[in-house]
Amino acid sequence: MSGKHGHKPFEGHMHDYMAHIQAVEEDLEYYRAKRFEPRVIYLLRRGVVTFYDLLKVRATLKKQERFFSRAKPQGKNIEARVRYLEEWLDEYVKGIALVSARTVEALDMVTEDNRKERGDYDDFFKIKKKEHHGNLEERMAALQQDLSDYTELLEVFVQALIQRGWASRKELAQRWQQLHEERPWAGGVIVAKAWSDPEFKRALLATGREALREMGVHQGKVGKLVVVENTDAVHNVIVCTLCSCYPYDILGDTPWWYKHESYRTKIVQNPRACVKEMFHLEIPAEKELRVWDSTSDVRYFVLPQRPAGTESMSEEALAKLVTVDSLIGAGYALEPAEQRAREAAHAEPEMPRVRPD
Amino acid sequence: MSDEQKFKIGDAVMVAVENPDGNPRTPKYIRGKRGVVAFAHGRLENSRDHRGIHDPLYTVRFDLSEVSGCRGGDTVLVDVHEEWLRRLNADA
Numbered sequence: 001m002s003g004k005h006g007h008k009p010f011e012g013h014m015h016d017y018m019a020h021i022q023a024v025e026e027d028l029e030y031y032r033a034k035r036f037e038p039r040v041i042y043l044l045r046r047g048v049v050t051f052y053d054l055l056k057v058r059a060t061l062k063k064q065e066r067f068f069s070r071a072k073p074q075g076k077n078i079e080a081r082v083r084y085l086e087e088w089l090d091e092y093v094k095g096i097a098l099v100s101a102r103t104v105e106a107l108d109m110v111t112e113d114n115r116k117e118r119g120d121y122d123d124f125f126k127i128k129k130k131e132h133h134g135n136l137e138e139r140m141a142a143l144q145q146d147l148s149d150y151t152e153l154l155e156v157f158v159q160a161l162i163q164r165g166w167a168s169r170k171e172l173a174q175r176w177q178q179l180h181e182e183r184p185w186a187g188g189v190i191v192a193k194a195w196s197d198p199e200f201k202r203a204l205l206a207t208g209r210e211a212l213r214e215m216g217v218h219q220g221k222v223g224k225l226v227v228v229e230n231t232d233a234v235h236n237v238i239v240c241t242l243c244s245c246y247p248y249d250i251l252g253d254t255p256w257w258y259k260h261e262s263y264r265t266k267i268v269q270n271p272r273a274c275v276k277e278m279f280h281l282e283i284p285a286e287k288e289l290r291v292w293d294s295t296s297d298v299r300y301f302v303l304p305q306r307p308a309g310t311e312s313m314s315e316e317a318l319a320k321l322v323t324v325d326s327l328i329g330a331g332y333a334l335e336p337a338e339q340r341a342r343e344a345a346h347a348e349p350e351m352p353r354v355r356p357d
Numbered sequence: 358m359s360d361e362q363k364f365k366i367g368d369a370v371m372v373a374v375e376n377p378d379g380n381p382r383t384p385k386y387i388r389g390k391r392g393v394v395a396f397a398h399g400r401l402e403n404s405r406d407h408r409g410i411h412d413p414l415y416t417v418r419f420d421l422s423e424v425s426g427c428r429g430g431d432t433v434l435v436d437v438h439e440e441w442l443r444r445l446n447a448d449a
Contacts, residue, residue: 102405112407121381223403226396241384268386268433269425289431291421295382296414296436297401 020082021139022132024089026256028143029129031089032150034243034259036096037127038118040157042109053160054153061159067176068095068155070148081140088147093253094179095154097355103175104167120243182353186217186250187301187327188319195306196315205229205303212250220249220357223297228290230329235283236302237275237329239267240294247299252352255324267291279330302326304333324352362413362439368394369445370417372437380411380438387435391445392419395434412439 043049068091073084097103119126130146132139161167193215194201203211208225219225225247228236240246244259257263257278266274271289275281283289292300304326310318313336321339325331334342342348364370373379374389396416414436421431 110407111405116381221403221405223406224398224401241386242382270427271421271431271433272427272429289421291431291433292416293384293433293435295384296380296411296438297403297406298398298414298416298436 017078017082018136018139020086021136021143023256024085025132025139025143026260028089028092028146028150030244030256030259031093031096033127033129034118035093035114036150036154038114038125039096039099039109040153042113042117043107048107048166049157049160049164053164054156057160057163058152058156061156065159066155067098067158067172068151070151085140085143085147088144088151092147092151092154094176094355095151095158097179098172098176099154099158099161099167102357103172104161106166115243178356182252182355183218185252185324185351185354186212187324187351188322189315190215190217190250191303191322191327191333192315192318194303195310195318201303217250218354222247222249223299225250226292226298226300227303228292228300229303230305230332232287232305234288234290235329236290236292237267237271238292238294238300238302239264241265241268242295245294245299247301248354249357250354251301251324251327252354254328255330258328268293275330279325281331302329307333307335309336324349362397362399362415364394364415364439364442364444365397366394370394370415370442371445372417373441373443376441379440383437383441384435386424387417387419387433387437390419390423392417392423392435394418398436414438415442417442 040049044051070088070091074080100109115121117125132142134142158167158172162169162172190204190212194204200211200215203214204227208227209219212219212225228238230236238246239258241264244254246254246258248254263274263278266278268291271291272283275283275289294300304322306318307321310321321334321336323331323334326333369391370393371391372383372387372389376383394415395418398414398416400410400413402410415438416434417437419433419435421427421429421433424433
């Protein structure tokens with residue numbers, strides 16, 4: 001059974017506005033420099049779309065033709081303004097998914113093409129990420145401007161693809177709607193079932209995707225799944241040192257720090273110091289710390305230990321104890337008292353939603 | 358393409374230092390390092406991520422002290438394709 005864990009600054013309750021803003025800043029730069037711009041450059045090189053197409057499209061774009069539009073914040077208080085920026089980021093990320101190879105098949109791009117183009121194997125190709133300075137208000141204003149600028153390029157790129165005949169407006173509109181039909185995070189129900197059903201747990205650890213198929217969890221087509229179990233003897237941590245591989249198709253997007261170079265380099269240089277510094281997690285000396293580096297076609301998540309005092313809990317209640325961090329190894333599952341305290345304080349974090357494949 | 362895998366669980370292996378035509382997904386911190394095969398996954402298909410099918414894939418266990426300056430009993434397990442692995446002799 002797991003022990004107590006400390007406060008994790010990376011999980012950000014809404015009173016820690018700077019942590020929320022930092023998360024949006026980091027994620028926005030990641031999605032721009034690693035997911036969107038390399039894709040554009042790849043296509044520019046091949047003449048699929050040119051710089052001049054982008055300029056011309058922007059000059060003649062009509063308001064009613066635009067895919068992306070921004071409503072105003074839902075309120076003037078700080079929570080509403082932070083949420084507004086978070087939701088805008090989410091729309092930007094969906095917009096990038098809109099122009100992926102799965103939508104525009106003629107583009108014939110695989111993930112490996114994008115990895116080369118963004119400098120995963122050669123620093124020469126890396127795209128510089130922006131640095132952030134100033135107080136909270138200054139950073140929020142800058143973030144809003146960045147979101148506006150980056151979304152504008154995305155809009156123009158989508159329109160250029162349509163103009164050049166690579167995609168139809170109708171198909172993109174359908175796909176845009178599909179991208180908003182997200183699924184709930186499956187991490188909680190999977191772990192709760194593994195804790196409650198020994199046969200399912202055995203199958204999950206031995207067969208990965210097959211066990212989830214039988215459970216009815218929706219999955220995409222992303223290689224093999226291996227689930228690794230935390231025990232009294234072993235604590236597991238997951239990383240992708242080369243980029244940010246993760247079982248996205250089951251668990252949605254990763255926390256921003258999982259994709260950040262600091263985590264990806266430190267976790268294999270000094271894992272104990274890294275988890276202590278980043279997550280306030282002190283692994284007992286008698287436990288082995290095992291770091292799993294997902295470099296290829298296998299994707300991993302951690303089966304956390306079942307907390308003490310949960311023997312009589314239903315699967316539904318157990319699922320609420322499971323956190324995103326605990327499936328990466330950056331934390332333990334919640335103790336029932338911790339979960340009750342969060343619920344009482346209305347401080348439960350929102351789980352990532354899973355986008356359609 | 359052969360279905361046979363060159364290595365099995367428990368084999369002592371070393372990661373090649375250089376392999377210019379090899380799969381680029383072999384991180385620098387394990388090159389030239391020694392480990393033990395922990396799992397043999399065979400050939401995996403992942404047509405979304407890359408074209409074609411790569412060489413068989415193995416999860417190789419390294420002592421943390423082998424790949425970093427740290428002491429202690431911790432381990433790092435990295436997925437490595439067959440073309441990057443060399444068999445170590447029993448007395449190596």
